[in-house]
Amino acid sequence: MADLKANLRNYSLDEEELxxxxxxxxxxxxxFTSEPDKILAKWGFGRAHHRVIYFVGRNPNITVTELLLILQITKQSLARVLxxxxxxxxxxxxxxxxxRRKKLMTLTKKGxxxxxxxxxxxxxxxxxAYNETDTEAIEGFRRxxxxxxxxxxxARVRPRTGLSNRRN
Amino acid sequence: MADLKANLRNYSLDEEELxxxxxxxxxxxxxFTSEPDKILAKWGFGRAHHRVIYFVGRNPNITVTELLLILQITKQSLARVLxxxxxxxxxxxxxxxxxRRKKLMTLTKKGxxxxxxxxxxxxxxxxxAYNETDTEAIEGFRRxxxxxxxxxxxARVRPRTGLSNRRN
DNA sequence: TTTATTAAGTCAACATGGCTGACCTTAAAG
DNA sequence: CTTTAAGGTCAGCCATGTTGACTTAATAAA
Known part of the structure; x- marks a missing residue:
């Protein structure tokens, strides 16, 4: 196992940090995605299904258009999983x-x-991860x-107050 | 645009934070992946190609086995892009x-x-993002x-010192 | 020196989940 | 009454993950 230094390229400290x-x-x-993926496989679902379930659960009565804005995929891609x-x-x-053009979506009990x-x-x-650090580290992480x-x-990151067209 | 409160579920503060x-x-x-994806499309490549190029560039003389450990995909999946x-x-x-069983990989000039x-x-x-915050925030982010x-x-996160079997 | 293990490669088949393009229905807004 | 908005749908393509089986070459172990 030879010389490690021979492998060092001359990065600026900044580039190394980035x-x-x-x-x-x-x-x-x-x-982060590896554990859900295993659970999803048992149901014949994939990661895309998790994302839909997650954001519908998080934003009850969300519409298709709003979901598309979050996921940034096409309507056809969403349709398949939805x-x-x-x-x-x-x-x-x-x-x-x-x-009545809009369809409000919610999770069922099963969902x-x-x-x-x-x-x-x-x-x-x-x-x-949060417990291994402290409040300041978590705030830094978030920022x-x-x-x-x-x-x-x-603005989406606090979606309950950030998303506007929500209703019951 | 009805009652926002009606939509609030009773999360603990902790769950909300998580x-x-x-x-x-x-x-x-x-x-983070959206801009490279556009560039890759021009070359007929996908995100998987970027990951390979990135980690070969970052770890000159890496072997196939080591690359598989980083990417956590199957040899067959890697083979296609590689x-x-x-x-x-x-x-x-x-x-x-x-x-001589091992194949050391490096980027070409083109790569x-x-x-x-x-x-x-x-x-x-x-x-x-780093410039919008400060050193402590960045350190918190990292931790x-x-x-x-x-x-x-x-240990991989400082790969130039963390990966062991590196040589020239 | 024979045998087992390791590193790499390969073929086939399958599933997920992106994409484009075309087209339709229903309901609301102008 | 026409246009626009929201949603749905069909067909086909591509990228990228998977499993399983099998091969070759080189090294390590018995």
Missing amino acids: RQGIELLFYAYRD TKLIKENFINQRADPLD EQLEKELTSTQMARFNR VLRGIINPQDR | RQGIELLFYAYRD TKLIKENFINQRADPLD EQLEKELTSTQMARFNR VLRGIINPQDR
Whole structure:
């Protein structure tokens, strides 16, 4: 196992720091999704189903258009997973009484149960990470990650107050 | 636009905080990958190609086995993208003189150029985020994100000193 | 020196989940 | 009454993950 120095390239400290950030985000996301993926496989679902279940659970009475804005995928891509989730009774749709073109979506009991099972693995991971640090570190984490997000979407991070067209 | 409060579920403060973390990570990763994806499309490549180019560039003379440990995908999945990258002369392979079963991989000039183009968009994003905050926030970001990563892989985050079997 | 293990490669088949493009229905707004 | 908005749908393509089986070459172990 030869000379380590021979492998060092001349990065500026800044570039090294930025690359470490990139790698942290890659590894964190890779592991963050690994546990739900295993649970989803048992149901014949994939990661896309989790995302839909998560954001419908988090934003009761969300519409298709709003969900598309969050996920940033096409309507056709969403349709594939959403249709299956509705057919198998994880998600309910009902017409918005104030604009019957809109379909308000909520989780069914079954959907809530699966959501909880999936998301609890991720919450446990965050809980561990948060407990290994302190309040200031968590606040730093939040501020930096917000800075990574495109400016126009930063408001979404507190979606219960940020998303506007919500109703019952 | 009816009652917002009617939509609030009774989360504990903790659950709310954990869910905000989940969402921050989702949105950050979504946007973090969006710019490279556009560049890759011009070359007929996908996100998987970027990951290979990135980690080969970052770890010159890496072997296939080591790359698989980082990416956590199957050899067959890697083969598809790696074969294409070698065929189109973005990556070089040569036998390790000390163990001729191993193939040491490096970026070609062409590979380095593409790597730089792809990664610079992500470094710019991190640079912006870092500059919007301060040193303590960045350190907090790093510590929390490390906590999210599976313990056995946390050492990888400083890969130039962490990965062992590196040589020239 | 024969045998087992390791590193890498390969073929086939399958599933998920993105995408484009075209087109339809229903309801609301002008 | 026409236009626009919200949602749905069909067909096909592509990228990228998976399992399983099998091969070759080189090193390590018995």
